[in-house]
Amino acid sequence: MANGDTDSRVGAEIEWKLMGTGPAIMKAFGRGELDMAYIGLPPAIIGIDQGIKVTCVAGGHVEGTVMAGKAQWTGFPETEDLGMILRQFRGRRIGVPGKGSIHDVILFDCIERFGLAREIEIINYPWADLVTEAVVKDDVSAAMGTPALAVAIKRFASGRVLYPPSRLWPDNPSYGIVVDTGYLERETTTVEKFLGLHEEATEFIRRRPADAARLIADFVGIVDEHFVLDTLMLSPKYCAQLTEGYLSSTMKFVPVLKKLGYIGSEIAQEKIFSPNLIARIHPGRDHYNDGIDAIRASP
Secondary structure (H helix, E strand, O other): OOOHHHHHHOOOOOOOOOOHHHHHHHHHHHOOOOEEEOHHHHHHHHHHHHHOOEEEEEEOOOOOOOEEEEEOOOOOOOOOOOHHHHOOOOEEEEEEOOOOOOHHHHHHHHHHHHHOOOOOOEEEEOOOOHHHHHHHHHOOOEEEOOOHHHHHHHHHHOOEEEOOOHHHOOOOOEEEEEEEEEEEEEEEEHHHHHHHHHHHHHHHHHOHHHHHHHHHHHHOOOOHHHHHHHHHHHOOOEEEOOOOHHHHHHHHHHHHHHHHOOOOOOOOOOHOOOOOHHHHOOOOOHHHHHHOOOOOOOO
């Protein structure tokens, strides 16, 4: 978006839409308002179960869910025990983006795994900014959400990361590119060109993170480049491939979604993914675990 040449390189006029959560994106797909989206995979799976005709054609980022809160709470690395960290919130509330979002599903899974479902209240918000505000005001005691949310809590609530993204759910598909199946059939070449630009963007983030942070900050206009760079560094696993790790981690969400009642039946992998285009664009090994260049923002 910031480069401004996407339309000409793809050969289509793109109308960009910003939405607060993955579930909101799936509702827009269901209304026929979207052809393509960046989205966490659990909301896409829920949408597919509801009959929305979409498929995931590329990866993008993994391990993008972080637990954060004010500095008073115990967290990693003081302890590696997630159960111990969660138990300090008995009788309290944890904020998370929209119901059915990847962050919501991971939080539900963690709380249930440690037998805390009746002792911790989960509060869902339609926008991540509202979660940050809730932490600042002590409406919730902690939050689970994107790396940007965690950085915002550190900056605006004098907070900290309580549990890092790499430990919550390894290889979790924090976002991929999901496309309307009818649009994919009609505009395969357009989608393929877009995926080529998508792969370029993930490489740009990995190789030139300071430049990427500056570009993003200038384009967005509401955060500075240090904020963006801290966000990129907190969860640095960017690539466009659909790897075996990405696929298998996604499929581990399916029984959890069914157990939570978010889907009615377990969906097969081939109903979620169409990997042929990205396999042509990005053959060879993936780059998720390469990280990004170790350039940090100045204090």
